[in-house]
Each structure stands twice: as structure tokens, then as C-alpha cells.
Amino acid sequence: MIVELSHRIVEGMTTYPGVPGPVLGLHLSREDSREVYAPGTEFEIGVITLTANTGTYLDTPYHRYAGGADLARVPIEKLADLPGLVVPAEGRRAIGLDAFDGLFVRGRAVLVRTGWDAHFGTETYLSGHPYLTSEAAEWLAEQGAALVGIDSLNIDDTPPGGERPAHTVLLAAGIPIVEHLTGLSALPAGGFRFHAAPPMVSGMGTFPVRAYAVIP
Template sequence: MIIELSHRVTEGMTTYPGIPGPVMGVHLSREDSRDLYAPGTEFHIGVVTLAANTGTYVDTPYHRYPDGADLSRVPLEKLADLPGLVVRARGGGRAVVLDRSLDVRGRAVLIDTGWDRHFGTDAYADGHPYLAPESAAWLAEQGAALVGIDSLNVDDTPPRGERPAHTILLGAGIPVVEHLTGLEALPGDGFRFHAAPPMIAGMGSFTVRAYAVVPG
């Protein structure tokens, strides 16, 4: 079974306050394409102006560090077909503190806060859950492969904040996936997680189609 974990990208949508929404356009319309192809044959080629941090997206080390691996240099083994682990963190405090008895080494650790229910509303950016810095440090020490969250940000987001989780995780070469959705549909473990972006040089973040494959 395949479970969708991404938000749908639509024209003008707001993902993060201050980041412009995508603008959709047309390079070649179906009508104009009729002059280029045989009768009865037509195509549509679209154009999109898209901020990298739109919808559900992955942050690579280059997002935080100028000498870090960008989208084109993070190996697929860190982004796709990863053994997954869901951490249930609904109803607790804003700062998510992880149970240190968890086996996270080599796994995609996905934090299920339930905050995705607010996506697309003003409430989404107000008081969102985030990963406690000490838990980010523990995940890096334990060798987690990837960290994801269904919230606005893996860090608390006060103006001019220090962003410790990004600093720690990306500094350790651990990709971060933000704005996940649908994590409640996943089992606690026993699934494979995928969130590979396009292989674009010189960019640190980009929209992904995140999903999980659950046996049976």
C-alpha cells in the first residue's frame, strides 16, 4: 500500500509566511500546439514560478551551509527507500522531546504532531510544534538518516531565531522534510519512506512528493 504524505501544490498557495505562492503559466497551449503537430495531436507544456520552500519540501545541508551538499549531491540512499519510524507527538507541548529508547539509526524519523490539519490557514504559523534542540542533537548522535515533521518548521520560528534543529541535523548531513501530512495513516514502523527532489545543482531545498510504502 502506498500512502500519500505531501500537500498538493496549487497556484498562489501559502506554505510559509512571507514566501510567495507558486505562479502557474503556459509555455505552449494545446491550441497553439496544433500548428506544430499532425491533425488530432496536441500537447500542453506548462511553466511554474516556484519558491523552493513550497508545499512539502526537503532541506539539504546546502540550505544551511554554503559548503554543504545541495539537491544534486545528496545521495538517493538518504532520501528514498528508507526504513521509517513514526514518533507520535500529538497533544503534548510545542517542543517535541523524543524517547531515547527509540532505535533511530539509519531510519527516516517522522514526527506526527497532527499540525497538518491547520495547513493553508493562519493558525498553521501560530504556535506550531517543533523538535526540541536536545532531541535534534540526539538524533544526529544516533545516526538518523532523515527527519521529517508535519508542522510549519522543525525549529521554533521566532523572528531572527537561531534554528538549532536545522543547524544540528543539516550539519550532520541529515536531510529534513517539513510540511508533511497524513502521518496518522502510517504504522509506527515497518514501512519505507521516500522524499527525493529533482537533481538540481546549487539549490538547498525543493518541493517533493513524499510517500510511504507499507507492506500488505
């Protein structure tokens, strides 16, 4: 069984406060293509302008560090066919070490389920969201998590001061982050494979992904 874990990208959507929504357009319309192709044959070629942090997206080390691996340099083995683990954290804002007590995370995609995705597309989603504490991020890095994801606005708290300890720790350790996941409640605690691979774009640190899980 395949479980969808991504938000749909639609024109004008808000993913994060202050980040502009995507704009859809056309390079070639079906009508204009009739002048190019044989009678009865038509095509459409679309254009999309979007900020890299749109919808469900991946953060690579380059997002935080100028010398870190970008979208084209993160190995595919870090992004696809990873053994998955769901960490329940509903009803919590600061998600600390105790949420991971007794869990084996080495080499796994650790997906933190907060239930905040239920608010996606509303004003509620944009503030007061759940996040990982710096201690939890440090533990995940020390234990060798392969990837960390969350179904919330940000894996960090987003105070006015701009501190981002979870990003700082995880990306320094080469651990990709997937934010704005959805549908984690449809997954078992473990025993599934997680996939979240973006295009290989050189010189960019973030990009939307089609995140999904495969359950045997």
C-alpha cells in the first residue's frame, strides 16, 4: 500500500508566513500547439514560479550552510527507500527527548506526528506550532537518524529572534529535513519505507517533494 504524505500545491497557496505562493502559467497552450503539430495532435507546456519552500519540502545542508550538500549532492540513499519510524507527539508544542525514549532511530526516517497538518491552509497553522527542542535534535543527530520529518510549520520554534537550533544541528550532521508532511496518522509505528526525493537542482538547498510511504 502507498500512503500519500504531501500537501497538494495550488496557485496562491500559503505555506509559510511571508513566503509568496506559487504562480501557474503557460509556455505553450493547447490552442497554440495546434499551429506546431499535426491535425488532431495538441500539447500543453506549463510554467510554474514558486519559492523553493512551498508545500511539503526537503531541507538539505546547503539550506543552512554555504558549504553543505545541495539538492544535487545529497545522495539518493538519504532520501528514498528509507526504513520509516513514526513518533507520536500529538498535543505537544515543545517535543523533547522523552518523545524518543526507547526508540532505535539509526538509519531511519524519523517522522514526528503532531497532527498539526489538520490546520494546513488556515491561520492557525501559521503560529504556535509544534517543534523539536534542541536537545531532541542533538540526540537524533548523535543516534544517526537518516532523515527527520514533521507535519508542522517548522521543525524549529519560530520566535522573532530567528534562532533555528534543530536545523542547525541536524543539517550540520548531514541529516535532511522534511517539513509540512501530512497524513502521518495513516502510517503504522514502523515497518514501512519512506521516500521524499526532490529534483537534482544544483545550487539550491530546498525544494518541494512528493513524500510517500510504502507499507508492505
